[in-house]
Amino acid sequence: MAQRDGILRRRSGLPVWASIAIRVTAVLALLGLAILVHWIERDGLKDTADGHVSFLDILYFTSISITTTGYGDIVPVSDSARLFDALVVTPIRIFVVLIFLGTTYNFVIKRSWERWRMAVIQRNLSGHIIVAGYGKTGSDAVDELIARGVPASKFVVLDGDAGALARAEARGCNVMPADATRDAVLEEARIRWAESMIVAAGRDDTSILITLTARHLAPQLPISVIVKADDNEFPARAAGATTVINPVSFAGLLLASSCTGPHLADYLMDLASIRGRxxxxxxxxxxxxxxxxxxxxxxxxxxxxxxxxxxxxxxxxxxxxxxxxxxxxxxxx
Incomplete structure (x- = not known):
């Protein structure tokens, strides 16, 4: 697994690129509106340098008007031009300033606040479910628990794969890029205050090591582990797993049941899922x-x-x- 940054993350409402695109589009639209009307009303403007107002002059005048600079070399002289500057350019100027302030807030202040807020949440985590490994099995387990009414914000997903973390974050889970075999990582996930833990690291040896580390830190924590090999069930239990799931063995039981009755396997799957009757x-x-x-x-x-x-x-x-x-x-x- 990848190196950790030690800070919990949770999905934000809008992607960074989308937020930037919206702000840039809004500024360009407002600037384009001002340029268009200034060009239409160019006869109401006076250039004190050469007496001729070109399109370049319009761009220049609009830019310094929007940014409230104003050098006085180009000025509105007609009533319509002055009225447009007073009633349209001034609100545009205010909107542009607000957009820039909003951008500063969103990408500096808000993100600093969000990082601080998540750090506070992390320090006060309790009653949460730690999921070590968000592959197929781990994500299915989270989906099933969410379907049973467990809020996504209750999960803390530990994984080193950026793609897996992105999927968990999109699901609404708290995520931490981390190596769950390390004591410090599980301490940061406040394992002693967790309600339970799901270990699905994808490799039996890694899952057993995570279980051993977790049991060392939280002697009473319910830990559910998935292993793929029959001979790893005993080491997983010896490492401290409360429940050991072997999907291969379970699949064999389903196959055996289907041989003695065509509906037994269906009923067992019905029992296992909240979506059943x-x-x-x-x-x-x-x-x-x-x-x-x-x-x-x-x-x-x-x-x-x-x-x-x-x-x-x-x-x-x-x-x-x-x-x-x-x-x-x-x-x-």
Missing amino acids: VALAERSVAADEVGKPLRAIATGLGLRIYRDGQPYGFAEPEAAKLEPGDTIIEIVT
């Missing part, structure tokens, strides 16, 4: 559910509970009576 959900047991069987919950179809780190299915005796601290896995609409 039903979805899997995980939550803590509610106070009014304690003592009741798992099948009696009213929020969905109870499938499994986790008690003291151990899973129990809906048909097992432990699921016949919910206890405080249980985690429920259910299917909801």
